[in-house]
Amino acid sequence: MSTVAVKLQENVPGKYYVTNECNGCGICFSYALQNFMYSNDSTYYFVYQQPADVREEEDVLRAMEICPMNCIKDDGVVS
Numbered sequence: 001m002s003t004v005a006v007k008l009q010e011n012v013p014g015k016y017y018v019t020n021e022c023n024g025c026g027i028c029f030s031y032a033l034q035n036f037m038y039s040n041d042s043t044y045y046f047v048y049q050q051p052a053d054v055r056e057e058e059d060v061l062r063a064m065e066i067c068p069m070n071c072i073k074d075d076g077v078v079s
């Protein structure tokens with residue numbers, strides 16, 4: 001049985017977002033401190049701030065690559 005991933009409501013508007021498949025491991029946060037934040041109960045993370053420059057975007061892309069749940073997505077629009 002497969003479930004459909006849903007974009008978390010906490011994500012700020014913009015290209016990058018986290019889905020409800022997040023397991024709360026926090027790896028993304030360690031890679032991109034400026035861009036991810038944890039939920040109130042610390043069970044999942046979301047995009048807190050879209051990348052402000054190339055360096056932050058590289059951090060987010062690295063987090064996307066390493067995320068064990070593959071639940072950091074982008075909307076495919078070139079920024």
Ligand code: SF4
Nearest residue numbers: 022023025026028067
């Ligand atoms: S790395 Fe992926 S699974 Fe881990 S907290 Fe971040 S978004 Fe969630």
